[in-house]
Amino acid sequence: KKELDILIQILKERKERKRIIFGYTDCRGKNSYNLILGKKRARSVQNYLSKNGINIKRINTIGKGATNYVNNCYHADQCTEAEHHENRRCEFEIDDIK
Secondary structure (H helix, E strand, C coil): CHHHHHHHHHHHHCCCEEEEEEEECCCCCCHHHHHHHHHHHHHHHHHHHHHCCCCHHHEEEEEEECCCCCCCCCCHHHCCHHHHHHHCEEEEEEEECC
C-alpha cells in the first residue's frame, strides 16, 4: 500500500503517464489457474489505484502467472514459504503517452 500510494502521487502529477500492471504468482498450482490468479492480482491493484483517483483508462492489466521468478523457486516442494511469497507480486511498466 505504501508503494502504491507513492505511485498514485506520481501519476497524479504526471497525467501523461500510462501503466501496465503485471500480476505474478508462485509456482504452485496449474498454469491456467495461475494465469487467472495473476490477472486477479493485477486487477486488485488496478482497483486500488482507481479508487484513489487514477483514471482506469490509463491502466492495463496482464496476468503472467508463475513466470519471471525473483528467486530460484521453480519447484513447489523445494521452496520455503518466504520464497513463494516473494514471487506473488505485481510489477509495473510506466510509459509516456505520445
